[in-house]
Amino acid sequence: MIPNINFTPGPSQLYFTIEDHARQAFKDGIPSLSHRSKAFEKISAEATEGLRELLNIPSGHQFYFTGSANEIWERIIQNLVENQSFHFVNGSFSKRFFEIAAQLNKHPKKIEVENGKGFDEHIQIPPDTELIAITHNETSTGVSMPLETIYGFGKKNPDALLVVDAVSSLPFPDFDYSKLDSVFFSVQKGFGLPAGLGVWIVNDKCITKAEKILTKGISIGSYHTIPVLQAHALKNQTPETPNVLGIYLLAKVVQDMIRRGIQTIRKETEYKAALLYQTLDQHPIISAAIKDKSYQSKTVIVADCGEHTDRITKFLIEKGMQPGDGYGPAKKTQLRFANFPTHSKEQYELLVDSLNAVRS
Amino acid sequence: MIPNINFTPGPSQLYFTIEDHARQAFKDGIPSLSHRSKAFEKISAEATEGLRELLNIPSGHQFYFTGSANEIWERIIQNLVENQSFHFVNGSFSKRFFEIAAQLNKHPKKIEVENGKGFDEHIQIPPDTELIAITHNETSTGVSMPLETIYGFGKKNPDALLVVDAVSSLPFPDFDYSKLDSVFFSVQKGFGLPAGLGVWIVNDKCITKAEKILTKGISIGSYHTIPVLQAHALKNQTPETPNVLGIYLLAKVVQDMIRRGIQTIRKETEYKAALLYQTLDQHPIISAAIKDKSYQSKTVIVADCGEHTDRITKFLIEKGMQPGDGYGPAKKTQLRFANFPTHSKEQYELLVDSLNAVRS
Numbered sequence: 001m002i003p004n005i006n007f008t009p010g011p012s013q014l015y016f017t018i019e020d021h022a023r024q025a026f027k028d029g030i031p032s033l034s035h036r037s038k039a040f041e042k043i044s045a046e047a048t049e050g051l052r053e054l055l056n057i058p059s060g061h062q063f064y065f066t067g068s069a070n071e072i073w074e075r076i077i078q079n080l081v082e083n084q085s086f087h088f089v090n091g092s093f094s095k096r097f098f099e100i101a102a103q104l105n106k107h108p109k110k111i112e113v114e115n116g117k118g119f120d121e122h123i124q125i126p127p128d129t130e131l132i133a134i135t136h137n138e139t140s141t142g143v144s145m146p147l148e149t150i151y152g153f154g155k156k157n158p159d160a161l162l163v164v165d166a167v168s169s170l171p172f173p174d175f176d177y178s179k180l181d182s183v184f185f186s187v188q189k190g191f192g193l194p195a196g197l198g199v200w201i202v203n204d205k206c207i208t209k210a211e212k213i214l215t216k217g218i219s220i221g222s223y224h225t226i227p228v229l230q231a232h233a234l235k236n237q238t239p240e241t242p243n244v245l246g247i248y249l250l251a252k253v254v255q256d257m258i259r260r261g262i263q264t265i266r267k268e269t270e271y272k273a274a275l276l277y278q279t280l281d282q283h284p285i286i287s288a289a290i291k292d293k294s295y296q297s298k299t300v301i302v303a304d305c306g307e308h309t310d311r312i313t314k315f316l317i318e319k320g321m322q323p324g325d326g327y328g329p330a331k332k333t334q335l336r337f338a339n340f341p342t343h344s345k346e347q348y349e350l351l352v353d354s355l356n357a358v359r360s
Numbered sequence: 361m362i363p364n365i366n367f368t369p370g371p372s373q374l375y376f377t378i379e380d381h382a383r384q385a386f387k388d389g390i391p392s393l394s395h396r397s398k399a400f401e402k403i404s405a406e407a408t409e410g411l412r413e414l415l416n417i418p419s420g421h422q423f424y425f426t427g428s429a430n431e432i433w434e435r436i437i438q439n440l441v442e443n444q445s446f447h448f449v450n451g452s453f454s455k456r457f458f459e460i461a462a463q464l465n466k467h468p469k470k471i472e473v474e475n476g477k478g479f480d481e482h483i484q485i486p487p488d489t490e491l492i493a494i495t496h497n498e499t500s501t502g503v504s505m506p507l508e509t510i511y512g513f514g515k516k517n518p519d520a521l522l523v524v525d526a527v528s529s530l531p532f533p534d535f536d537y538s539k540l541d542s543v544f545f546s547v548q549k550g551f552g553l554p555a556g557l558g559v560w561i562v563n564d565k566c567i568t569k570a571e572k573i574l575t576k577g578i579s580i581g582s583y584h585t586i587p588v589l590q591a592h593a594l595k596n597q598t599p600e601t602p603n604v605l606g607i608y609l610l611a612k613v614v615q616d617m618i619r620r621g622i623q624t625i626r627k628e629t630e631y632k633a634a635l636l637y638q639t640l641d642q643h644p645i646i647s648a649a650i651k652d653k654s655y656q657s658k659t660v661i662v663a664d665c666g667e668h669t670d671r672i673t674k675f676l677i678e679k680g681m682q683p684g685d686g687y688g689p690a691k692k693t694q695l696r697f698a699n700f701p702t703h704s705k706e707q708y709e710l711l712v713d714s715l716n717a718v719r720s
Binding site: 006011014019023031033069070074104105186193197221224240241243245 | 372577601605
C-alpha cells in the first residue's frame with residue numbers, strides 16, 4: 001500500500017490538481033496532439049508565460065523544455081562553457097554538475113566543502129571562469145545558499161555567467177532574475193508533476209555565448225543547442241517531439257498556482273518549514289541535520305535520526321506518511337522531508353504531531 | 361472538436377488501452393514513484409523484457425530509455441562514431457540524422473536520393489565507415505527499406521556498426537536483431553503512447569565501441585553515455601529521473617500486444633496496408649506517392665492528392681478522421697496515413713470507404 005502523503009523530495013507528491021488535469025487532457029486529446037499544431041503552441045505559451053508571471057521573470061529571459069534537469073546540466077556546459085566553469089560543491093547533485101563538465105572535456109574548477117555545509121561569501125572565484133554553477137538547494141543534504149550570497153558572486157564576477165540549479169526549490173525562492181543568467185528546474189519536485197520534463201531559463205548573454213562558441217567551430221550539441229532551442233521557442237515549439245502531456249500539465253499547475261498566489265505559497269512554505277525545524281530543535285532524539293540556520297533549506301528539510309531512522313520511517317508509514325530516505329551515505333541515519341506547494345499545512349501539522357509522538 | 365480517429369503518423373492515435381492504464385497508474389501512485397525504488401525497477405524490467413519477448417530480441421541486446429528518438433540520434437553519433445558515419449538519406453528524418461553527425465563535428469558521408477525514392481542494394485559504402493545509419497521507414501515520405509537490403513549492407517561491411525531507425529515502423533517489422541547492432545524508436549508512433557520517451561536497443565559491439573572511444577579521451581557525453589546507461593540498465597534503472605509514467609504505460613501496452621499476439625498485429629497491419637494501397641491504385645484522383653511497391657511503407661502510407669488535398673482533408677475530418685498532412689514541401693499535395701496497431705480494421709475500412717466516396 002502506498003501512503004497517502006509523500007514527503008520524498010522527488011519525484012514527490014503530485015500537486016493536488018494533477019489527476020483532474022490529466023483526466024481532462026485525455027478527454028481533449030492532448031496526449032496525441034501534434035507538437036507542430038497551433039493547439040500545442042498555445043499550451044506551450046500558456047506554460048512559459050504562466051511561469052513568467054508566477055515567478056516574475058523578465059521578458060528577455062527565454063524558456064526551453066528538455067527531458068530532465070540532468071540534461072540541462074549537460075546542455076549548460078556544452079552551450080555556455082568553452083574551457084572553464086566554476087562549481088560550488090557541497091553534496092551529490094552539485095558534485096554531479098561538476099563531474100559532467102569534466103566528462104564533456106572542459107576544465108571545471110570547484111570549491112568543495114563537507115556535505116551539509118554552506119559556503120563563505122568571500123570565496124574567490126578564479127579569474128578565467130566563464131560560468132559560475134551554483135546549486136541553490138542541495139537536494140541530497142538540505143543546504144540552501146542565501147540569495148544575497150548568490151547575487152554577490154555574480155556582482156564580483158561580472159564576466160562570468162551566473163547559473164543557478166533550482167531543481168528542488170522553485171517555485172519557492174523569490175529570485176531577482178535580472179541578476180541571474182540562467183536558472184533551471186525539473187517538474188517532479190516543487191511543481192508536483194509526473195517526472196520527465198526539465199525547464200531551462202536563459203537570458204540574452206547565454207544565447208550570445210552559445211553562438212560565440214559555435215562560431216569557433218566547437219560543437220555545442222545538435223537538436224538541443226541554444227540556437228536551435230531558441231529558434232523553436234520563438235514559435236512556442238520544440239525541436240523534437242516533446243513530452244506534450246507534461247508541458248500541458250505544467251501549464252495547468254502554473255495557472256493553479258497563479259490563482260492561489262505566489263505570496264500565499266511562499267508564506268505557507270515558510271510556515272511549514274518553521275513548524276518542522278522548531279519540532280526538530282525541541283525533539284529529544286532527532287534534530288535538524290543542518291545546524292546553521294542561514295543555510296537551512298525551506299523546501300527540503302533533513303533530519304538526523306541516527307539509529308532511530310528505520311523505526312521512525314516505519315512509524316510514519318503506519319500513519320500514512322512516506323518520508324524521504326537520507327541520500328547516499330546518509331540513507332541509514334537521516335530522513336528528508338519535502339516541503340513543496342502541494343504539501344498542505346494540515347499534512348505538515350500531522351507530520352510534526354507524529355514526530356512528536358516518537359520517543360526514545 | 362477533435363476527430364475520433366487520428367491517422368497522423370505521430371504523435372498518433374493512442375493505443376486503445378492507454379487511458380485505462382493511465383487511470384490505474386494514478387490510482388497506484390506511479391506518477392510520483394521514486395526511480396530508485398524496487399517498484400520502479402520492476403516496471404522497467406516489465407517494459408524491457410516485454411519488448412524482448414514481443415519483438416524476439418536476443419538476450420545480449422540491451423535497452424536504454426531516453427527523452428526522444430532525436431536524443432538517440434545524438435547519442436548514437438557521440439557514443440559510436442569517432443570520425444565517420446555513413447547515412448542513407450531519402451527524406452527529412454534520415455537527413456536530420458546525417459546533419460546531427462556533422463553538428464557533433466564528425467565527418468559523416470551519405471548517399472542521397474530524391475524524396476520518395478529507395479536505394480539500390482549494390483550501393484558501395486566507403487571503407488572507413490564506422491557506422492551505417494539506415495532509416496527503415498522514412499516518416500516524411502512513406503518509403504521503407506526492405507529488410508534483406510538492410511542485412512545485405514551489414515553483411516558486406518562487417519566492420520561497421522549497423523544502426524536502424526525504426527521510429528515509425530516498430531512493432532511491425534520482424535527484424536532479425538542478430539543482424540543489427542542497434543535499433544531505436546519513440547513511443548508515440550507504433551506503440552500509441554503519449555510522447556516523451558525514446559527506446560534505444562544496442563548490442564555488445566556498441567558497448568565495446570563506446571568504451572573504446574572513451575578510452576581515447578574523446579567525450580561521449582555525460583549522463584547518457586553507453587557505459588553510464590548500461591550500468592543503470594543492469595539494475596533496471598536510469599541515470600536521471602526518467603519519464604516514469606511513460607515507461608509504465610509502455611510496459612502495459614507491450615503486455616497488451618503480447619496477449620494480442622505479434623503475428624496478429626503484423627497480419628492486420630498487412631491487411632490494412634493492402635486495403636489502402638489497393639484503394640489508392642484504383643482511385644480516379646488520388647494515388648500512392650510511392651510507386652515502387654518494394655519500397656512502399658506498410659506503417660506510413662502516403663497519398664498524392666494534388667490540388668484536392670485540402671478538400672479531402674476537410675471531407676475526412678467531417679467523417680471523424682484526421683489525416684496526417686504531407687511533410688514539409690509536400691504539405692499541400694500529399695496526405696499521410698499512419699497504419700499502427702491501434703488503428704483497427706474497421707477504422708481502415710471506414711477510411712477507404714470515405715476515400716472512395718471522394719470524386720473529382
